[in-house]
Amino acid sequence: MDYGLALAFAGAAFATFLSGIGSSIGLGISGRSATGILSEKPEQYGLMTLLVVLPSTQGIYGLVISLFVMIKINLFGGDLADLTLAQGLMIFGASLPVGIAGLFSGIHQGKICAGGIQMAAKRPEMGVKAGVVYAAMIEFYAILGFLVSFLLIFIGVTV
């Protein structure tokens, strides 16, 4: 029975830390790009910040899934749920989509944002319609990861 719970813990941890890595690297890429531009064009701070923060959402999706796992195993209620090994494995597997999709989409979204930042420096009017919207396309796959994790944990696993 303890192994089940351990796996669920690992799932909650993976969801946040994988997607967190994705967001961190993505933000690193976009942020570095923006600071370069801002040293020349400080007046574009608003638009640049918008483009920089876009890859931050993956980490949040991961956090929310971790939270749902914690609720599922009744972490906040005091008595931890009694999980079988199979149930633990299910929760662990269900936590992976948001983590892994977040990991890669975060990194690539950072790259798209960096590109958008470079473009917006020259053509600010394209910043939202191209830069932000293209970044939102990559984010969709993190959202799908979130959705699958969410449904699997909420509907798939009965504790």
Next chain:
Amino acid sequence: MAIAAMKKVMIVTHRSESEALLEALQQAGTVQVLDAERAMVTKEWPQLQSEFRRPRDLEERVDRLNRAIVFLKPYAGKVAGGLLSPRIEVPAGQYAKIVRSGQAMELLEKVEQTAKQIDKYGQDIDGLTAEIDKLRPWTPLAIPVEELGGMKSSVCFAGLIPEQLIESLSAQLDELGAIVHKIGSAHRAEACLVLCLKEAAAEVQKALRQADFETVGFEGYHGTIAAIIAEREAVLAQRMTYLQHEKNTAVELAEQRLSFQILHDHHKNLVERVYARDMAPASEHTMFFEGWVKAKDYPALEKIVGRFEASTVAIVEPGEEEEPPVGIDNGPAVRPFETITRLYGLPANTDVDPTVFLAPFFALFFGLCLTDAGYGIVLCLLLAWALKKMQGDKKALWMLMACSGMAVIAGALTGGWFADTIQTLLPQDEGSFGARLETLRGKIMQFDPMEDPLIFIGIALGLGYIQVLFGLGIAFVNLLKQKNYAAAIYEKLTWLILLISVLLYGLAKGGLLPSGLAPVFGILSLIQVVLIFWFTERSSGLAGRIGGGAFAVFSTVFYLGDILSYVRIMALGMVTAGLGMAINILTQLLMEIPYVGFILGLLMFVVGHTVNIGLSLLSSFVHSLRLQFVEFFPKFFTGGGREFSPLRNAYQHIVIRDNDKSV
């Protein structure tokens, strides 16, 4: 409620009246005047095109005023308004008075003089300070500097030796028979005199060079260093006084800053007018203002031109390849959403204006992505405050206001009030405030997405399905209006019927409709597939027709993808709620700390939910936008229209209180 109908007009006027006429046109702000290069009249009579000479005097004057405004800014003290309302209200009378009197232009010269003096004294002060700093280490030198070096058989070098090298250098110089005499300390270096016999000078110099000796020259100085410094300090003090005096003058002049701002805006508009005049086609006595006007503004234009005796206006036919500029006109309820359309780019002339169609969807999607009544209310309050404070174009704020209102509704229907604050943070004892709120919340709530997430997914996909069909419907009607019946039927109607009948087929199979209907809808779908396959590439050869048709049938997958894409609405709604729940859990944990728990919890609650509002606002906006641009627009919209930009008065620094007398 759509793309404004445009009329091409030709205004012909005598040169003597042109200026006054243009002024009237600019004030009305309804005509876009074409320059000689774009005007059609010069295509026919190229001799009307004259060389354009820039109004350099005027441009320079605008530049000077701008520089004066920037220069005076730090001296003006705190200017009322701030970030949201940077422009100053000016009564029309004051505006006219300042423009008429030449006083401000005289003051402008004084401002420039003052700026120049401040600059000069600043430089003087910098130079003197640097000089005094250079001399100060040498203060202990008691002999007048001109006597340094006037010896028969020996040479004297004065300069700075780096601190860390001084010992080794002294030893080295000692061997060469030179004496190092320390005078004082500068920054990380010693000010030294080095004395040696003339014969050894070359060797000594070489050693000094190797030790980074920095020669200090006293050419041009007379007397002792202390006396020189005292004299320089006196000059410095005097310059400081002058500088302060000039700065005081600048503060006085800054009281007139508003006059410069008024003049700046006035001249800027004047320059625009002069551009329009000088770039227009013209003969010796006649000017031709060819341009565009919204059809509804034409009668007013006729009236304006009618006031001028030697001017006339008429509607003319546009040139063959000429595309009219695009202006969009919408009712007050939809107008705020023009912000979204403009972000994408204006519609082409053959398009419909998408604003009215996207407005309800955008607000609804935004509301569902946010799905929190508490957050919606906070946003509404913030926006109401900003609307009250902000000047100028408030369309974007009104749009967000509508969206936030929708979030309140969506949040109330799904039971989200600052996530689960009511249930978890408020005490739920019988009859308490929390319990009553909870009952109320339960009454308004239609379903709880945390318990029935599938309902939420269904709503999101359903909305997607409706919007995709809607987009196809718009395209269908628009093609019919353009009398392009084949395209309307084969490229749009077939898809509409296909998408509807496939859904109905599914419903019939699933038992939600009588199962006997299933074959009917199945056959209807198949007919559409055949039509799409055979008629999409109507004008190609057989191979192209089959290839293109096969691809068109395959593109059903894209429609499926488009509709699935709307599932993000539900996911983002869940993220908002989920992060909010995390914040509430942390708040609860902090509350349990004795003594300071309440304060820490409150801090967590406020900061956490503020961050969540910010993040949710961003993703709700971005993803609602994307659903319009990527899933909705391509169904019916090409875009790429050139914006209608009439000649009109624009103000950068001021707002004229009475619009009717804006000149």
